[in-house]
Amino acid sequence: MDSMPPLLVVAGALVRGGAVLVQQRPADKAMAGLWEFPGGKVDAGEAPAEALARELNEELGVSVDPVKLTPITFGTGLIGSRDLVLLLYRVAQWTGEPQALETPELRWVDADALRDLPMPPADLPLIAPLCRILG
Ligand SMILES: Nc1nc2c([nH]c(=O)n2[C@@H]2O[C@H](COP(=O)(O)OP(=O)(O)OP(=O)(O)O)[C@@H](O)[C@H]2O)c(=O)[nH]1
Numbered sequence: 001m002d003s004m005p006p007l008l009v010v011a012g013a014l015v016r017g018g019a020v021l022v023q024q025r026p027a028d029k030a031m032a033g034l035w036e037f038p039g040g041k042v043d044a045g046e047a048p049a050e051a052l053a054r055e056l057n058e059e060l061g062v063s064v065d066p067v068k069l070t071p072i073t074f075g076t077g078l079i080g081s082r083d084l085v086l087l088l089y090r091v092a093q094w095t096g097e098p099q100a101l102e103t104p105e106l107r108w109v110d111a112d113a114l115r116d117l118p119m120p121p122a123d124l125p126l127i128a129p130l131c132r133i134l135g
Pocket residue numbers: 009010011029030031035036037038039040041077079084086120121122123
């Protein structure tokens with residue numbers, strides 16, 4: 001157990017034509033090479049949807065309206081000894097073409113390809129609910 005409160009992380013599922021956007025974690029970070037959804041930590045005093053809009057702009061260069069982000073499901077895990085809560089939102093609309101500004105590679109994957117990707121443990125419970133959306 002850790003005395004710190006759980007780390008709150010938001011992630012976005014940008015969905016386009018039966019595919020979702022995933023990005024590869026950089027070589028110099030923990031869990032290097034694994035695939036994840038764009039997003040990041042919620043800052044102190046920040047609403048989760050506002051945090052996700054900020055992260056999507058920083059990581060992909062796209063603009064989204066936080067009001068239009070809809071929750072899909074959540075996952076839990078550990079970062080070291082600290083609890084992690086990972087909130088997955090559906091992103092149906094955005095402005096701009098996503099660019100890999102902070103990661104080596106972006107990939108659009110359908111449900112079958114998503115199930116085969118190596119992802120962090122906290123992401124694994126997100127996959128089935130997301131695949132139901134992808135069809
Ligand atoms: N964005 C994102 N982060 C995830 C996912 N799954 C998951 O376990 N995480 C973890 O949630 C945290 C996200 O925070 P972050 O993006 O600011 O952290 P980072 O490790 O990339 O970099 P940093 O700690 O140097 O800022 C990381 O510890 C990351 O490993 C996911 O699908 N998307």
